[in-house]
Amino acid sequence: MIENQPINVRCPICRKEFDWHSRPESRPFCSERCRLIDLGDWLEEKHRIPDNTPASPFLPPQEDY
Numbered sequence: 001m002i003e004n005q006p007i008n009v010r011c012p013i014c015r016k017e018f019d020w021h022s023r024p025e026s027r028p029f030c031s032e033r034c035r036l037i038d039l040g041d042w043l044e045e046k047h048r049i050p051d052n053t054p055a056s057p058f059l060p061p062q063e064d065y
Contacts, residue, residue: 013037
């Protein structure tokens with residue numbers, strides 16, 4: 001693949017198509033605005049990464065002897 005060849009991708013927030021090489025500071029988003037919208041969604045817990053590990057049972061603290 002040629003390094004400077006245009007690669008068109010879609011922004012995951014606004015779905016606008018943009019050249020991947022045009023804004024490296026905002027990738028994978030088309031702009032700073034879309035990047036901040038996504039960050040806000042994470043901070044408001046609208047996105048979550050599933051955790052399928054079983055929960056460990058609660059064990060009371062052991063006393064020091």
